[in-house]
Amino acid sequence: MGIKTSNEKFFDRVEKGINDSFMRKAVVEAQGRLEGRKTQTTEELGNWEDWRDLAEEIRQHTLENLDYYLEQFVENVSNQGGHVFFAETAEEANEYITSVVKDKKAKNIIKSKSMVTEEIGMNGALEEIGCNVVESDLGEWILQLDDHDPPSHIVVPALHKNKEQIRDTFKVKRQYDKSSDPTELALFAREQLRKDFLAAEVGITGCNFAVAESGSITLVTNEGNARMSTTLPKTQITVMGMERIVPTWKELDILVSMLCRSAVGQKLTSYITGLTAAKEEGDVDGPEEFHVVIIDNGRSKILGTKFQSTLQCIRCAACINVCPVYRHVGGHSYGSIYPGPIGAVLTPLLEGYDDYKELPYASTLCAACTEACPVKIPLHELLIEHRKDIVEEAGKTSFAEKLAMKGYAFAMSNPGVYRIGSKAAPSVIGPIAKGGEGKGPGPVKLWTQIRDLPEPTGESFRKWFEGRDKKGDKS
């Protein structure tokens, strides 16, 4: 799939999003629940800010010494018989992975959830050489069955679908004949996927954190599919972004704790699995061969820049779960496998501004994301940095486009003008309409359709967020 999930224009995607009332209802409910659970588990600690400070410090130290810790990690992996491949690009990574698979003469691949394999479009590469690649995370499996519908959230990928839609997908694709009760749907997935787990010759996983001191990789999951994928197949391939590393098990403790609490409001997920190389001699289950592929794919460009803190991200989605813009436009509007605030910051860094220059404007700069982030990435400030860079770059582009950008930025970044912007639309959007955007409503008008953004009077995000139910925003 790659990072890009759509060829439509940004505003067309947004329009689709805000007109999809089911999706919006689902997103509103999901955000409410996820955010509620997170608040509960973080508040009961009593010193959440200390945890955030520590987590931030750990991530910063690790990134500052990334070459050192990666070297220590691969030393330990290879000393214990594991194989390591460093891939600068998606193509290099896919070439290595397909060569391992070919070497094993494998046809059946079982995967557990991994954003980075999405990012490099690995499934496509494996399918091209004739492999049957099965996603085993329930949400991912649903999307895969539904003709590869793109994910809309990094933790709950099928968030935009309701249970009836899922039942229909199962019915059409797998002759499912039971109800839309989530328990029945999940049980069906269990039965169907068991066969795939047992048949798979190769298991492919992502990696939440690699531990440098022992050469271990860890997987944080609830369903048990990652354990299945690393217990039954004879070969295991783990694919990780190069920044996904911690120095020792002690720091792992902190980051896993932050991830579980921030992502799903659990103290720990049902399974935290630490895997070190292949199985030991005499062991019965577990892979005989272990490979880890460490991916750059644009990440090193971010190191040493004002955006470096983006690499602190532990992919918990807490920023997505509090974002008022995500709430209104949904995940697909971002056109990237990484949606929400982190997506708006990260996607243009990995893919460039050409396709994603609007993303940094898809924010009200309310700072809720920054407040929510367990590793203290200053997300809203980074969005402003992006905007500055875009305006600078826009100096080279056409006048009309520049104006479009400005009018849009103006309305979005400046709450005081937001209302005026929408009222006085003609003077602001006039040049844009004439300037050749042509089709669809102009950006300002479009954003005014997203009712109920934080009041331009400077009402704090919290107040707005807490008061939103009273305003009838449940629907």
Add this chain to the structure above:
Amino acid sequence: MTKGTVQNKDKFLNKIAKRLGRERRNSGVKLPEWAKLPQYEVFKDFSQDELMEQFINHCKNIHTSVKVTKKESLKETFHEAISDLGGKSIVYWNDDRFRYYGLTDALYEARAHHNIDVHCWNPQLGEENVKVAEKANIGITFADISLAESGTVVLFSNADKGRSVSLLPRTYLAIIPKSTLVPRMTQATEKIHKMASDLGRMPSCINFISGPSNSADIELRLVVGVHGPVQAIYIVIEDE
């Protein structure tokens, strides 16, 4: 052990160093003294009894029932748990603690009197173990470490302690001597950290298990029981 292959390392790491605006670092990096250490505040100075209370409390949130018993009545409690989980067939670790606590006998009785298939994980039998585990109704293991905060059992795998036992059967039963309880993940990872520096070779698989498998991928509604066990019971031995 033959060393594994490593490809493209130097080019990759040199680039990172260059981006960071300095020479490659191969040595001399020390972990800083972290300014804050909130993890040690959790259940600080709690007694084993207090930890047990926290553990039991939290298990309510993770859909896991806990049976507390003394060593002398362990056998009965064990039989009760097996029947709660539906009996039929059992796979368990080849672990001395089963013998030490008299559970091997209890399992013989289950086989003799209740017609339950009982299989002890046996590395000599190879793949056969996995096939049995896949068909089994109950998988039973001891906890190597237990975490009060999250209702977690920590399992270290090895040849006699297969990964499949806590994963493939339909249900899972963990036996937890109270002495294995620590406040939270912090104390467990500290032990593992010591293993990593002392041993060199880690157990190839370490699992932190908190209750049965579950998912909220459909409309964020919690479903208990997906690919791993659909039900879990813990037995805590309170005088051990």
